[in-house]
Amino acid sequence: MRPLLSGALRAGWTLWCLLSSAFALLCHDPVSRAWVEARFYPDWAALFVGFHLPLFAALTCASLAALRPRGRAAAAAGAFYAAAAVLLFARPMPLLQSGAGALAAAFLFWLPLFVWESAVHEAEPEPLEADAERMLSAALASAACAWALFSLPAAWRQGGGPLALAWSLVLHLLLFLLLYALWACARGRFAAAGVWAALFLVFWKLVFPALAFFGAASAALAAWAAAALTAAWAGAARRPARPWLQLSAAVLLALCAPWLARRDWGGLFQTLAALASWALLAAAFNARPPFRLSLRPALAAALAFGVFFPVGATALAWLKPSVGAKMERVLRAHAEADPSFRAARRVFGLWAGDGDLFAFLRARTNLPAGAVRPPEPRVLRRTAGRKPHIFLIAVDSLRQDYVGAYNTAARSTPAMDAFAAEGLLFRRAFTAYAGTGLSEPSIWAGSLLPHRQPIVPFAPFNSLEALLESEGYRRWVSMGPQLRDALRPLPGDEPLDKDAIADFSLCRSLGEVERRLPRLKTGPPAFVYTRAEDLHFSVMEREEEEALRRPGVDPAYAGRLAELDACFGRFIGKLKKEGLYEDSVLILTSDHGDLLGEGRRWGHASTVRPEVLKVPLILRVPERLRAGLSAQEGPAFLIDIAPTLYALLGREPPRRGRLAGRPLLARAVEPNPRPPQLVASSFNPVYGVVSGDGRFLYEADAVDLEIRWYDLEERSSKARRPPAGAGAEAKAALRSILLELDRTFGGPG
Known part of the structure; x- marks a missing residue:
């Protein structure tokens, strides 16, 4: 052949x-x-x-x-x-x-x-074994080439300085010297075992965590996939190498890495591109090393560069904390643009601290169905009095800083801004979950939830549904995948967007509601809920929309938001014309925000960055219902919506305690600051705590194996190392809340 x-x-x-x-x-x-x-x-x-x-x-x-x-x-x-x-x-x-x-x-x-x-x-006999000097030369050449292919372009794109480049070169050298050491320990007949072990660790520790796949099954699949790829490697090793072809493929992967960023899955595709490039470079330079080194001088130089440089930098960071913090920010920014450097950091991060915390978070992510213990169902009786109509309008992926009422530089939302001027705007508003899969159910539950999708049965958790059923509301709801699993059919249900194949559109949904508005002048009150997907990154990517060009914003996102704003303004005008505006509770929000290129990342489900957690939350309440009520101070969360509706209808909150939301309007304003609040990715083991009355965010990322700290009052929140005292308090609060979730709703083991 x-x-x-x-x-x-x-x-x-x-x-x-x-x-x-x-x-x-x-x-x-x-x-x-x-x-x-x-x-x-x-x-x-x-x-x-x-x-x-x-x-x-x-x-x-x-x-x-x-x-x-x-x-x-x-x-x-x-x-x-x-x-x-x-x-x-x-x-x-x-x-x-x-x-x-x-x-x-x-x-x-x-x-x-x-x-x-x-x-x-x-x-055939085993392929000729490469001598140690050849392999060492190949390792050093591969490290330098990987650094040149990934780190130099990243520094040019990111504006990184010589410190980031020098540290990246050191890390690449250490990485390939580590691979050389593994080869030296497992050469000859054990070479395949060394390759299998490396591939097993890649799948188990780098690839599967990005897919939220853990446990014994992940280890078994990692071992199986590594065996298959090791067999392919063994077969390829018996054939003559083609260095030019392998080098060309490595260069192509490096060129494709920036293009993959916008279409990535929590950085997984870029990580795989970097790993594949490493393997190709090692194979190419092993077949034809560009130079030959004498073993002892080369090892001495590598050790001097690879040991004394990190030790000196660490000592400098310890002696001068301000320098260390600046170094950390520079390296973090470079890692966001350089997938090879980021993957190398994760390899060495496997032995970093906080491993017990990361294991604790993984054990509580994507719980099996049998681990969830539903609460006791609540039976409510109808209260007396005329009930308002309720319109809860959520725009999926709507960022807070793109709404003019929050950011004076934003110019795409005049109708939403006018609506905010007539209602209550909560400036420190957050979602508890960075993804629709848990964020939307948490709105209906009015509390934090066990990390499980879908939660079945959801009815015992569903405080909002219990309220609507007891008060005789007719429901007009856009039934997305999450709500199809969460809501029970009730008499009087008339779903919205029944003819929509996919991707609910705000203009289409509100247009359908507008045609039904005359019917609200008689009969029972209505609860209207829609979650428009016009701004979701997958919808935007598929439709490849061209839009307005404005400096400092994503043009397609801002342009489409302007269209949605016009539809929202028309809907508010229709409510006023029909005489329903003064008899309705209106809530405008989003289930989460989105990353639009910050840190070279797009999307939301695999992170708890500030751009994802901050959401607009605007509430408009009729004067007859606001009598005697005052807005609560401090941060607001989407889990507060259901308790707020309970309060407006004269009821006590459905649940109390640290896991439950609180009414945004109450007769007595709570004097104490809100305690630290849990936030979490809806998919990955990435958790955080919002503390300091909504000013600070502590993030524990069990995928990238990093701890981050954000000051949310900064216009452009940059990740940094948490202060020692505040970081320890946030870590303790994170553990405490998750353990309380275990006690209340069930957990691992």
């Missing part, structure tokens, strides 16, 4: 198995399965999913043609591929459902690569 054909088929099977297993793993989790159903993934992934079976068939035909002279091997491979094709035809990959079946598929999708490597295996 020709080496080029063999290498192409090996690469094709490796890529097919890797992407197929990744897709099955996404389908395994209910949260990411909902994203898959909504096609919240890039176009190239959609192309792969659509042509999954034809790609398998093409690789099968090419493989059998190449294996034809081999007799039994070809026959065995052909039988396996034929059976696999029948199974894929009977159960196409897009039909995978969350649960054990999808997890089993994530394992099975690696079998074609095993079969291919078994069929083409030749009884």
Whole structure:
């Protein structure tokens, strides 16, 4: 078999198995399965999913043609591929459902690569072992080349200085010297074991945490995938190397890394690009090292550079904390733009402090269904008096700083600004969850929730539904995926957007409500809820919208927001014209914000950055209901909406305690500052605490293995190292709240 054909088929099977297993793993989790159903993934992934079976068939035909002279091997491979094709035809990959079946598929999708490597295996002696000097030269050259491909362009984009570049070079050298040491310990017949161990750690500690996949199953799949890729590596090692091809692929991956940032999944794609580039560079320079070094002088120089430089920098940071803090900010900013440096930091971060905290957070993320203990259901009786109509309008991914009432530099929301002038605007408003999957249910629950999606049954948690049912409200609700699992059908329900295939639009939803408004002049009161998805990053990406060009803002986002604002203004005008405005409670908010390139990141579900947590929250209450009520001081959270509606209808809050929201309007203003409040990613083990009466944010990221601190009063909040005392208090508060969630609603173990 020709080496080029063999290498192409090996690469094709490796890529097919890797992407197929990744897709099955996404389908395994209910949260990411909902994203898959909504096609919240890039176009190239959609192309792969659509042509999954034809790609398998093409690789099968090419493989059998190449294996034809081999007799039994070809026959065995052909039988396996034929059976696999029948199974894929009977159960196409897009039909995978969350649960054990999808997890089993994530394992099975690696079998074609095993079969291919078994069929083409030749009884050849082990490849010639590279001498130590050659391998050391390759390690140093690979480190320098990876630094040049990723760090230099990142410093140019980010404006990083020589300190970030020097530290990045040191870290790359240390990383590749570590790989060299692993090779030296496991060369010869144990080389495959060393490769397997490295791949196992990559999957288990770098890849799967970004997908919120933990536990024994993640370790087993990491071992299985590492074995498949090790078999592919062993097969490739028997063939003559093509350094020019490997170098070209490494350069291409480095060029693609910035493009992947906008379409990434918590930095996963960029991390994989960096890791693949490292492997390609190591293979290329091992085949043809650009220089040869004498072993002892080279090791001495590497140790001097790789040990004394970090020790000196650490001592400087310890002696002068201000210098250390500045160094940390510079390196953090560089890591956001340089995926190779970020991946190297994460490799060495595996042995950093706070490991017990990160393990504690992972154990409480994406809990299994049996771990959740619902509260006792509440039975409410109808109260006397005329009830107001309630309009709760949420705009998915609407950022607080893009609303003019919060930021005078924003010019896209004149109607929302006018509405804020007529109501109550809460400047320190936050979501407790950075993603719709938990944020929207928490609005209806009026409290923090166990980290589980979906929570079934949700009715015992659903304070808002209990209120609406007891008071006889008719519900006009846009039933997105989260609410379809959360809400029970009630008499008088008339869902909004029934004809919408996907992506609820604010203008369409409000237009439908406008046509129904005359019916509200008679009959029971109405509760109207919609969550428009016009600004969601996946919708914006798919539609590739061109919009207004304004300095300092995302043009497409601001342009589309201007359109939504016009529809909102028209709706408010219609309410006033129909005489319903003064008899209605109106709430304008968002379930979460969004990252629009800050820190070279986009989206929201995998982080608790300030841009994601801060949301607009504007409340307009009729004068007859506001009598004797005053606005609470301090920060407001979306879990306060349900208790506020209870208070406006003359009821006590549905729950009390640290986990529950509090009314935003009350007869007696609470004198004490609000205690630290939990915030969390809806998908990953990334948690935080908002403290200091809404001024500070402590973030514990168990994916990137970092602790961050933000001053939320700064216009552009930059992550930094937390102050010693405040950081310890926030860490203790985070543990305390999560343990209280365990005691109240169930938890791990």
